[in-house]
Amino acid sequence: MEHFLEFADISKSFPGVKALDDISFRANGGEVSALIGENGAGKSTLLKILSGDIRQDAGAVLIDGGEKKFLSPNDAIKSSVSVIYQERQLVPLMTVMENIFLDDLPKNRFGLIKRTELRDKTKHLLAKFGLDISPDERVGRLSVAYQQMVEIMKAYRRDSMIIAFDEPTASLTDNEIAILFKLIRQLRDEGKVILYVSHRMAEIFQVSDKIVVLKDGRLVKTMITADTDENALITAMVGRDIGDTYANLLRNENVGEVLLEVKNLTTEYVKDVSFTLRKGEVLGFSGLVGAGRTEVVRAIFGIDRVISGDIIINGEKKEFKSSRDAIDFGIALCPEDRKEQGLVLFRSIKDNVTMPVLGRLRRGIFLDRQRERQLADEAVEKYSIKTPTVDKITVELSGGNQQKVILGRWTSSMINTKLLILDEPTKGIDVGTKAEVYQMVCDFARGGIGVIFISSELTEVMNLSDRIVVMRNGKITGEMRREEATEEGILALAMQE
Ligand SMILES: Nc1ncnc2c1ncn2[C@@H]1O[C@H](COP(=O)(O)OP(=O)(O)OP(=O)(O)O)[C@@H](O)[C@H]1O
Ligand SMILES: [Mg+2]
Structure with missing residues (x-):
């Protein structure tokens, strides 16, 4: 039967x-x-x-x-x-x-x-x-x-x-x-x-x-x-036709001067990594899971120790001692693993979104409650987070909506971002919101911010990035412009022995 x-x-x-x-x-x-x-x-x-x-x-x-x-x-x-x-x-x-x-x-x-x-x-x-x-x-x-x-x-x-x-x-x-x-x-x-x-x-x-x-x-x-x-x-x-996501993007046409220069960066996990990122540019990182992409940005963000090599931002050598320093300097890192490195699951959407800017929401011993709520409302609006209120604790949100809270946190209007790093930002996010995330990335670039975009979805990196860096086993194996990128080309570099 x-x-x-x-x-x-x-x-x-x-x-x-x-x-x-x-x-x-x-x-x-x-x-x-x-x-x-x-x-x-x-x-x-x-x-x-x-x-x-x-x-x-x-x-x-x-x-x-x-x-x-x-x-x-x-x-x-x-x-x-x-x-x-x-x-x-x-x-x-x-x-x-x-x-x-x-x-x-x-x-x-x-x-x-x-x-x-x-x-x-x-x-x-x-x-x-x-x-x-x-x-x-x-x-x-x-x-x-x-x-x-x-x-x-x-x-x-x-x-x-x-x-x-x-x-x-x-x-x-x-x-x-x-x-x-x-x-x-x-x-x-x-x-x-x-x-x-x-x-x-x-x-x-x-x-x-x-x-x-x-x-x-x-x-x-x-x-x-x-x-x-x-x-x-x-x-x-x-509920509607969203059209061709990538063709409809409003991209940044004016890439500026060099913002970030990474020279021969070596850590416990990556080796001799060099690349540059300009203001207003979207730099994609492709490669297999475990290729070392996350580890590169962790070093930039002051989480992993730099063994040798230089990280130069706006012409100045930088080595952040902690992620707090990196944040204060204007770097935002939206992490890959929302549970381990990101969300405080038993706190509200509002608390999670405002976490990195809490210091600046303080007025003496008071917290600017109105501004706090406003920031959270912005995130809910921007990423269509499905929730009755910003006071809902994040553990009660669906998986994709939790991911949106993390995005909302690191892209909030109160963070004075120079460099935005997104590590697998669309993981678990539905197709409609993905289109909004892509436009958000382009909007940051249009505002002169440099964006590092890590993704394992080939189509996504290929279509969103101005340039794509491919990694394999902790090293960069190649780099190409969007116009020259093909799936076969990226895969060949990602699997190069
Ligand atoms: N324990 C809970 N307490 C309160 N609300 C909840 C709880 N679990 C789920 N919800 C709500 O129920 C709705 C459906 O959530 P569900 O997790 O089933 O969505 P989903 O389709 O799996 O979404 P996703 O694609 O993001 O994983 C959401 O609005 C969510 O916030
Ligand atoms: Mg789900």
């Missing part, structure tokens, strides 16, 4: 938001159903209901026609549902095999784990999917991509019939995405029900059979992937 999953009239509210409003659709076994929609549309909320993390206010989840009431994630697992999130849920200090069989470890009569049996079972499973992972490796030592694969193996081992993915590719390289997609297709062909959430349009077309579009908590459309195109999808998602 073919399995199927149904959502029937599901509704869920949080204070001030109706996250899901009467959602009904069916996802069949043997198919990948993509779930798409703008930031805050309700995708993750629906998956959390499916996994038993939260309860719906109304409506039902049915599996093979029978209603399931999950009181906890464990209930969901027993009913063969697994949801794979971007943040890993494995035990880093345990081995691959222990993680995969965690709740079902084979034990002998003394209660000891039968390691040989465990290893054999794991090997068998990994071989079935052609995964080159050692059962004895500690999970914490694997790359993000392999950790994710271990998680998928765990779901498979539990005999999950329904496997849902919430933005699984956000931190994966192209090569790893290919492996993941192969795995997903294998699961699909075994008849599993697959739900797939992503903001990357190209992926939706590569991996899905059907598409469900959510907007403001409502289901606006379901489509058959083969019968639609990217434009139609975006129009359904955003």
